[in-house]
Amino acid sequence: MRPRLALLALWALLAPLVLAACGGDGFDDDALVIYSGRNKNLVGPLLDDMERTTGLNVQVRYGDSAELAAQIQEEGDRTRADLFFSQDAGALGALTKAGRLQPLPQPLLGRVPAEFRAKDGTWVGLSGRARVFAYDPRQVPRPPKSVFELTGPAWRGRVGWAPTNASFQAFVTGMRVTEGEARARQWLTAMKAAGTRSYDNNVLALEAVDRGEIALALINHYYWYEEVAEKGQAAVHARIAFVTGGDPGGLINVAGIGVLKGTERRAAAEKAVDFLLSREAQTHFATETKEYPLAAGVPAEKGLPPLDSLHGPDIDLSSLDSLERTLDLLKEVGLV
Structure with missing residues (x-):
């Protein structure tokens, strides 16, 4: 269990x-x-x-x-x-x-x-908190517009995530709800096959981007802002990009x-x-x-x-209650 x-x-x-x-x-x-x-x-x-x-x-x-x-x-x-x-x-x-x-x-x-x-x-x-791309501008001149771009060969071994983190699991639940379970499974499987690196939490994933270990990570926006508040923006190499256009990667x-x-x-x-x-x-x-x-x-x-400028996926947030099914899916894919 x-x-x-x-x-x-x-x-x-x-x-x-x-x-x-x-x-x-x-x-x-x-x-x-x-x-x-x-x-x-x-x-x-x-x-x-x-x-x-x-x-x-x-x-x-x-x-x-x-x-x-x-x-x-x-x-x-x-x-x-x-x-x-x-x-x-x-x-x-x-x-x-x-x-x-x-x-x-x-x-x-x-x-x-x-x-x-x-x-x-x-x-x-x-x-509220928004899902964002944390990226290393030294490696990524222009961040992607969708999480579905990250399965391409250009991103192989260069992306990080925290699959045991509750915010990541809520994001996957949102993808299941808005895009369908088949597409969510396909994306997770492709990301794993592309060598996406797993971290224990968002902080560690952001730190990996900041030191250039990976090019991009999927995190919540406030981790970056807390890092900048603590260290000063000049000391933080990573940048973030908000995901818009209704993409599931921009869940709020x-x-x-x-x-x-x-x-x-x-x-x-x-x-x-x-x-x-x-x-x-x-x-x-x-x-x-x-x-x-x-x-x-x-x-x-x-x-x-501004919050009203982000345009995340159109979703009833109460529908994120199907966490158990998301955990089953993550287990089937081999991520938890």
């Missing part, structure tokens, strides 16, 4: 025993409980600010988004979670499909463009949030969502994580192209 799915299965078996052994879930009775698939280092300070600003007693359980979504489904009506803060739209879509999220009020939903929230209003995007995924159905703290949960869509919180995403703020009127980090 794949490690990630094995972990989900193990949690399903052990969760009731663990909670029973501990004599409870460890949360205060009056706390607003957030299950967060976003890393504590990235959003912990923001959630601390939320607690101070709103006066809410906020307690957080951190973990992997897919695993937390599976945990919520296993816990069912007895879950202590009031809010699910997900790293990607797929995990939110899975909870929507399972009937675990309730619609948000229109005044909250209306602050974010329709393409970055659930069609039924059960979740709303908070920040979101981190988002939803309120659990049956919560006894609905008003507090909606107050928290309101804060996360505020200028203060949205500016945090822009300046600290280098992502796109999604609430209207909040500017992105300097140097980022």
